[in-house]
Amino acid sequence: MTEQPNLNYIEELSAGSPEFKQKLIEILKREFPEEKKVFLDNYSQKKYKATAENVHKLKHKVGMLGFEAGYQTTISFEEELLNGEDSLFSEFMLILDSIENFLVTI
């Protein structure tokens, strides 16, 4: 996977306000690990409908961190899960890992 996360959207939204940028980053750092954990818990128990809900929630963060192909993968993975399939799990995990690594650096 060549796509890497970025803060372009957050910076644009912040309109020069470092306080707002910091606020969003803090929320991101707090919410993302929690959402990832719930996602993995549900996935490991094969609760695919609940997992699809978790992916739906993570989709917003994937989009706001600048993933384009990754965002489409997330949409497809959510639809897959609703049909009881999970072939895109590994691909989706690459996106989550990439975000996790990125959040450590900001």
Added chain:
Amino acid sequence: MNCIIIDDEEMARAIIEQLCSQVDDLNVLEQFPNAIQAIKYLNQNEVDLIFLDIHMPDFTGFDFIQTLKSPPKIVLTTSDKNFALEAFEYDCIVDYMVKPITLPRFLKCIQKVQSTPINQSAPAQQTPSEENQDTKEENDLYINIDRRLIKIDIPTINVIEAKGDYILIKTEKQNYTVHSTLKKIEEKLPDDIFLKVHRSYVINFKKIIDIEDNSVLIEKDVIPVSRSNRPELMRRLNLL
């Protein structure tokens, strides 16, 4: 213009609040992580505009709209493009923004809100399916697929299965996937033929081929029967 924000995601609420701060004369009065809290607030307060997330646990944005007798203008915010069609069924919904929301898109939305006349007399629940209630025939059910209302002959329905925010209606001839809930369709079906046998299944029990301990066979489908629904199923059967 006074607004509230309803979204279960803190990140989304913060973003919409920030976008609102970029618009003169747009005040965020409150933010709510769920629709229930917002309903309590709206019982005592009036607002001009609601930014509403559709996809929330337990009580969706559409469920919330159904509770409003005189809804203000509503802008839907969602990560899912699939609800756009349903959104057009509500007069109170002015716009539909897909997350992540950018400032230009938000400003366009506000222009739309400002240019849309207030129509508080329109009931929130005025959906095509309900408008059709007055003219419905007893054995027919109309479902909305790709902006077409398709007629289904109710006795031909075998099984209805809940699939997330959708239901799968299996008939003798064809299957249909519709954005709705089991609860909503149950209300439209005669209860002398249809029975909920599981939290995800309503069956036409005239179509049962055989019954085992915790499942029924209809056509080629094995449908689970939950322990709590089994007594009612057995009561309805003409047992020898």
